[in-house]
């Protein structure tokens with residue numbers, strides 16, 4: 187039987203992932219709102235698609251925490267305390283720098299998902315373990331798109 191420590195580690199890992207989903211969501215929206223230049227239309231639409239996908243995962247991850255008996259995030263302050271993806275308040279960033287930033291942040295997110303999957307394995311939470319593969323696939327798709335825009 188997995189112990190309480192494994193369960194606690196899983197809850198912490200999922201809450202960290204949740205914080206980064208919110209951080210990446212608002213960052214992607216920032217760039218959706220402020221991107222400029224010749225690729226405006228494509229990037230404006232792509233960033234919105236990606237933000238929608240990221241936001242859709244927040245409720246799923248939060249409820250994995252609750253189903254494991256843990257408490258989840260409650261506020262912007264709680265998000266700030268647990269995220270590793272850095273805020274970026276620059277609205278006049280060059281369009282390709284926005285793409286590069288989001289590509290790197292999605293790579294970071296994949297590492298967070300993998301950590302949560304490993305913690306789920308330790309805790310015997312096969313539902314999180316299985317669902318997280320889809321979260322990784324989505325993030326890898328975002329990384330692929332953003333990398334291709336940068337020239338591969």
Ligand SMILES: [Fe+2]
Pocket residue numbers: 218234
């Ligand atoms: Fe919009």
